[in-house]
Amino acid sequence: MSNPIGPSWYQRNYFLLRRLHSLTGIVPIGVFLIAHLVTNSSILWGKFALRGDGAGKSLIDGGVYYFAKEVTWINEQVPHLLLIEITLWVSIAFHSILGVVYAMSGKSNTSRYAYQDNWRYTLQRVSGYVGIAFIFYHVATLRWGWKFLVPGGTQWSHHYSASTLALALRGSAEGMTTWGLLVSLFYMLGVTMLVFHFANGLWTAAITWGVTVSANAQRRWGRVCTGIGAALMLAGWSSVIGFAMLSPEAARAQENKLLGKSAHAVPESSSSEVPARPE
Amino acid sequence: MNLASSNSISAQPGRTIRFRIKRCDGPGKPSYWQAFSVSPEAGANVLSCLQQIAANPVTADGQRTTPVVWDAGCLEEVCGACTMVINGKARQSCSCLVDQYAPNDGDEITLEPMSKFPVVRDLWVDRSRMFHNLKRVKAWVPIDGTYNLGAGPRESHEQQERRYALSTCMTCGCCLEACPQFLPEANANKWDTSFVGAQVLGQAHLFNLHQTGEQLASDRLDVLMGQGGVSDCGNSQNCVKVCPKHIPLTESIAALGRAVAVHSVKRWFTSK
Numbered sequence A: 001m002s003n004p005i006g007p008s009w010y011q012r013n014y015f016l017l018r019r020l021h022s023l024t025g026i027v028p029i030g031v032f033l034i035a036h037l038v039t040n041s042s043i044l045w046g047k048f049a050l051r052g053d054g055a056g057k058s059l060i061d062g063g064v065y066y067f068a069k070e071v072t073w074i075n076e077q078v079p080h081l082l083l084i085e086i087t088l089w090v091s092i093a094f095h096s097i098l099g100v101v102y103a104m105s106g107k108s109n110t111s112r113y114a115y116q117d118n119w120r121y122t123l124q125r126v127s128g129y130v131g132i133a134f135i136f137y138h139v140a141t142l143r144w145g146w147k148f149l150v151p152g153g154t155q156w157s158h159h160y161s162a163s164t165l166a167l168a169l170r171g172s173a174e175g176m177t178t179w180g181l182l183v184s185l186f187y188m189l190g191v192t193m194l195v196f197h198f199a200n201g202l203w204t205a206a207i208t209w210g211v212t213v214s215a216n217a218q219r220r221w222g223r224v225c226t227g228i229g230a231a232l233m234l235a236g237w238s239s240v241i242g243f244a245m246l247s248p249e250a251a252r253a254q255e256n257k258l259l260g261k262s263a264h265a266v267p268e269s270s271s272s273e274v275p276a277r278p279e
Numbered sequence B: 001m002n003l004a005s006s007n008s009i010s011a012q013p014g015r016t017i018r019f020r021i022k023r024c025d026g027p028g029k030p031s032y033w034q035a036f037s038v039s040p041e042a043g044a045n046v047l048s049c050l051q052q053i054a055a056n057p058v059t060a061d062g063q064r065t066t067p068v069v070w071d072a073g074c075l076e077e078v079c080g081a082c083t084m085v086i087n088g089k090a091r092q093s094c095s096c097l098v099d100q101y102a103p104n105d106g107d108e109i110t111l112e113p114m115s116k117f118p119v120v121r122d123l124w125v126d127r128s129r130m131f132h133n134l135k136r137v138k139a140w141v142p143i144d145g146t147y148n149l150g151a152g153p154r155e156s157h158e159q160q161e162r163r164y165a166l167s168t169c170m171t172c173g174c175c176l177e178a179c180p181q182f183l184p185e186a187n188a189n190k191w192d193t194s195f196v197g198a199q200v201l202g203q204a205h206l207f208n209l210h211q212t213g214e215q216l217a218s219d220r221l222d223v224l225m226g227q228g229g230v231s232d233c234g235n236s237q238n239c240v241k242v243c244p245k246h247i248p249l250t251e252s253i254a255a256l257g258r259a260v261a262v263h264s265v266k267r268w269f270t271s272k
């Protein structure tokens, strides 16, 4: 109004951008986060999901086997994988950049108004910043192959997903090194922050979109979000702890077993451990 | 038991307390702190202590100074003019009982002007931006015209109760002082793109709920969709906790969030 040139592009699309920012946090980013943490935590529960294949395997061997199978399936069988990845990356970039712009428009005041809700307001912004740094490190090392950022310099490979991740979190094949510990702790921090960010973001999104209008509805939805957050936190922590405790050699043995059976295809009816198809 | 003693259940009579006051001699001048010793009467409030200081403006270390300036109107927590930051939190000074805040000899009370508005002098701030923001969203019922509009529409009891709570807003500014998304803005040209704050969101909701005020609902939602509108709220929910009138501000924020979502879709399909 007071601007003689008229509203800028940013101002004309202000509402759309704000709501897209809110939406992308849930779909696709939040949905992906859930799928990702469920898959990764299978290192601890995968044995039980293997059904017949799990028989005779230890808890961890079964976890590795199931996890490796899932990762292979995702990388080789999911249709339009590139399109999904591009959508995800564009969404994360969009949500991050606008998130920083929005976060900079406020000034935290928890020292004077130390309410729980106000702490979450501040933490939502802090967790966003930490989350961006963590996702960048995570993708750069495990996807773009920036080996110089990985202690021990191991290169990620999806055929050896469990063992290469275990190596990256431990720092060496022999055991946990100081650098490995730091990477593991950074993973714990990153996962914790991102899960909080998602759960709290789900709570605020319901207000932003006017889904929960009454204070009681906001309280009730808050309990649901706490539950979702707690479950995802459990999945996230068990993933990091599970992989940080995993012996890369034992993991590699299971991965080779799976590879020997199907280097290029996923076993459809996996009833035995014997390589079925000659290639 | 007289009224004064009922207000001072555990306060020590005849005590001397200290006021630490953040002062400023005028717009743009630097602020500085001064302390004053006061022997409050039973049942005193912060304003009556400030009157004592004004009657004898001598600091705690015996220096003569200018009287401390403040703003006030109703003296009964309905006009909002006397709002200041007391012990770190915004509230009305007329209803702030000293017996509760400083019950013992030597207790201290800190007074600061609100930080989100320009200081006129000492504890007196200029709240014009709040009234400017009310104009941004046309927070009124359009009844001006050349002929008698007749009686207004009948309103249900339930609707009256909902609107009554919102109508008690006294434009005091507590909700803005506590809001992490409402920041001071000295340049009045930027007010139109800065966050309106919970006070205006409550009032826009109030007039959108009114059956005649509703005629301007679309204009209000247009403004609230834009920069500085309801999307700028960061859901810290401080506003609802500090509002002295207990206005359910976060419910208005959510209701408006829903209204602008519907409005934007309608506008996309119907407006030229």
Ligand code: SF4
Residues within 6 Å of the ligand: B175, B178, B179, B180, B181, B182, B197, B198, B232, B233, B234, B235, B236, B237, B238, B239, B240, B250
């Ligand atoms: S809920 Fe919104 S308007 Fe209220 S204090 Fe927080 S950011 Fe400000």
Ligand code: SF4
Residues within 6 Å of the ligand: B080, B168, B169, B170, B171, B172, B173, B174, B175, B176, B198, B199, B202, B242, B243, B244, B245, B246, B247, B249
């Ligand atoms: S909404 Fe409450 S805190 Fe805000 S200006 Fe009105 S009365 Fe004051």
Ligand code: FES
Residues within 6 Å of the ligand: B071, B072, B073, B074, B075, B076, B077, B078, B079, B080, B081, B082, B083, B092, B093, B094, B095
């Ligand atoms: S003087 Fe009116 S609210 Fe205090």
